[in-house]
Amino acid sequence: MVVFVAYPLWWVLGVTAVMWTAVALLGGIALLTRRRVRVPRGFGIWLLFLAWMLISASQLSAFDRSVAFVYRGSAYLCATVLFIYVFNTPKEVLPDKTVIRLVAMFWVVVAGGGLLAMAFPTASFSSLAELVLPRSLLNVRFIESLVHLEFAQTSRILGFPIGRPRAPFAFTNAWGSNFALLTPFLVASWAAGSRRWSRLTRVMLLVSVVSVVVSLNRGMWLSLSLGLLYAAARFARQGRVRPLIGVGTLLATMVGIVYFTPLLGVVEGRQATPHSDAGRLALYQASINLARESPVLGYGAPQPSDLKEGGASIGTHGQFWLLLVSHGLPGLLLYVGWMLFALWHTRRGRSDVHVWCHVVIFISLVQMAFYEQVPTQITIVMVAAALALRALYIPSVTAPPDGPVAEDRVPAVKVGV
Numbered sequence: 001m002v003v004f005v006a007y008p009l010w011w012v013l014g015v016t017a018v019m020w021t022a023v024a025l026l027g028g029i030a031l032l033t034r035r036r037v038r039v040p041r042g043f044g045i046w047l048l049f050l051a052w053m054l055i056s057a058s059q060l061s062a063f064d065r066s067v068a069f070v071y072r073g074s075a076y077l078c079a080t081v082l083f084i085y086v087f088n089t090p091k092e093v094l095p096d097k098t099v100i101r102l103v104a105m106f107w108v109v110v111a112g113g114g115l116l117a118m119a120f121p122t123a124s125f126s127s128l129a130e131l132v133l134p135r136s137l138l139n140v141r142f143i144e145s146l147v148h149l150e151f152a153q154t155s156r157i158l159g160f161p162i163g164r165p166r167a168p169f170a171f172t173n174a175w176g177s178n179f180a181l182l183t184p185f186l187v188a189s190w191a192a193g194s195r196r197w198s199r200l201t202r203v204m205l206l207v208s209v210v211s212v213v214v215s216l217n218r219g220m221w222l223s224l225s226l227g228l229l230y231a232a233a234r235f236a237r238q239g240r241v242r243p244l245i246g247v248g249t250l251l252a253t254m255v256g257i258v259y260f261t262p263l264l265g266v267v268e269g270r271q272a273t274p275h276s277d278a279g280r281l282a283l284y285q286a287s288i289n290l291a292r293e294s295p296v297l298g299y300g301a302p303q304p305s306d307l308k309e310g311g312a313s314i315g316t317h318g319q320f321w322l323l324l325v326s327h328g329l330p331g332l333l334l335y336v337g338w339m340l341f342a343l344w345h346t347r348r349g350r351s352d353v354h355v356w357c358h359v360v361i362f363i364s365l366v367q368m369a370f371y372e373q374v375p376t377q378i379t380i381v382m383v384a385a386a387l388a389l390r391a392l393y394i395p396s397v398t399a400p401p402d403g404p405v406a407e408d409r410v411p412a413v414k415v416g417v
Contacts, residue, residue, distance in 0.1 A: 014127025027081030075375030097192030114211030121163025176217030
């Protein structure tokens with residue numbers, strides 16, 4: 001879990017791009033030393049996606065695209081390693097509440113980045129990596145965006161400069177996407193943590209409403225709102241009144257902060273200013289056109305574009321489009337197939353932790369049309385899936401192969417000797 005807790009350090013050092021490769025390699029080596037490793041039935045869908053992703057690398061045609069492939073591919077592998085680790089570690093060794101608290105601490109980091117953006121919107125500085133990397137690498141825009149650090153991304157969407165939070169990520173959309181995915185972990189941590197933790201983070205969440213609104217990330221507004229409403233529906237279906245009231249109170253409070261403050265004007269201004277909609281639609285159409293030319297293997301990574309949308313590459317601005325362009329239709333179907341499998345099988349969880357982990361997967365699927373899910377988002381989602389699925393398999397992942405199988409549980413698949 002060093003990925004989450006120490007992320008601010010990796011960001012300041014400018015090594016977030018290579019951190020995923022290091023974690024994937026070290027975690028993979030650690031798993032190989034285990035005598036027995038289990039994975040849930042259906043996990044083969046995800047493994048097939050990884051295999052297809054690697055095959056699609058044969059279509060890479062430029063250095064910067066190869067760098068992007070390694071960056072995203074290592075994130076997928078890192079998420080896989082963390083999933084297998086969490087799924088195989090018994091609750092007595094790695095309790096649910098410990099994982100929830102660690103990921104919720106990452107929410108604090110992300111929310112703190114939003115508050116720094118509000119206080120220092122023009123702050124900019126070089127990471128250690130930027131100081132030591134050769135100029136030839138820094139001239140690659142993708143690499144430069146990862147090692148040159150800013151708290152906010154200045155935008156004139158509303159007709160005047162406004163600092164949209166981005167720390168500790170390279171782009172403001174990544175900030176919004178992560179904030180939405182991490183919020184369910186934060187809410188779940190209130191039941192698993194101390195009163196002091198609960199009080200401090202509740203206050204921080206309410207203060208962060210300002211950052212959420214000023215980010216102008218409509219995708220975050222939509223995915224987080226739908227996620228909270230979906231959580232309320234799950235609790236209502238289970239007949240659990242107390243958590244249902246809690247979700248309703250949280251929603252009402254956040255809406256009230258916006259509606260009865262000047263933040264409402266920012267929301268209305270953003271809704272009245274489509275700004276990037278035309279550019280996004282052009283990128284989506286260009287992604288479809290490219291996919292028609294290489295529907296099976298894709299291109300290994302997003303492709304250069306002549307469109308004006310900030311010079312954005314074709315195949316960005318959404319995990320759906322990233323997969324379609326980079327890994328073709330088979331890669332897209334395998335990725336979505338695994339996420340739908342995880343969503344379907346985690347629906348049976350009844351504890352607060354497992355319901356909120358289920359909601360994380362739901363939010364991720366909602367975000368696919370407009371937010372990429374790499375590098376941090378996919379890790380968050382896979383940890384959530386591992387926690388939720390771990391509770392549904394034969395009594396514990398350390399039970400012997402011939403142990404009793406609960407009536408409503410599915411046996412895991414054993415790998416290794």
